Amino acid sequence: MDSSGKAGLLLAVTVAFWAGPALSAGMIFTVGDNAGWTIANGPNYTQWASGKTFHVGDTLLFKYNKNFHNVLLVKEPDFNACKNSSAIKEYNTGDDSITITSTGHHYYICGFPGHCQFGQKVDVLAVGSSAAPSSSPTGSSPPSPNAGDRLVGGSLVFLGGLIMAASCVLLGF
Ligand SMILES: [Cu+2]
Numbered sequence: 001m002d003s004s005g006k007a008g009l010l011l012a013v014t015v016a017f018w019a020g021p022a023l024s025a026g027m028i029f030t031v032g033d034n035a036g037w038t039i040a041n042g043p044n045y046t047q048w049a050s051g052k053t054f055h056v057g058d059t060l061l062f063k064y065n066k067n068f069h070n071v072l073l074v075k076e077p078d079f080n081a082c083k084n085s086s087a088i089k090e091y092n093t094g095d096d097s098i099t100i101t102s103t104g105h106h107y108y109i110c111g112f113p114g115h116c117q118f119g120q121k122v123d124v125l126a127v128g129s130s131a132a133p134s135s136s137p138t139g140s141s142p143p144s145p146n147a148g149d150r151l152v153g154g155s156l157v158f159l160g161g162l163i164m165a166a167s168c169v170l171l172g173f
Pocket of ligand 1: 070110111116
């Protein structure tokens, strides 16, 4: 292998290593897709969420007419009962980006009377992340400092260094 071949291989190894985690981090999900956050046409956000895998670091985008809807982060019993009076957090801009900062269930309902009962509610179950911890302030109230993720991140950086060093040795750099 000539030196440009070696350089190319090293580059490929390096890019493949670094691009993997980067590409898998920070997906943006528009809740309801094109329909947005609404009661029109009998929404089924359970179905919307069902085929998707949500990760810490991903962003939920709620798009709606703020005169008719809002977004409440609620606890599970309130989600089940469509109770809008004890929300953990309220969003009402009509274009809310909510970054998922912890694993587990995140329950969102519309607080306008009757809307949640009509199906304007979504349970987003997030699993762990391969991404670096997010510093977004828009999380739920129990912000769990995700020590596990940081450890994984640190290990990846360390592993990346090892791979690059090994590549250099093997390729004769
Ligand atoms: Cu609504």
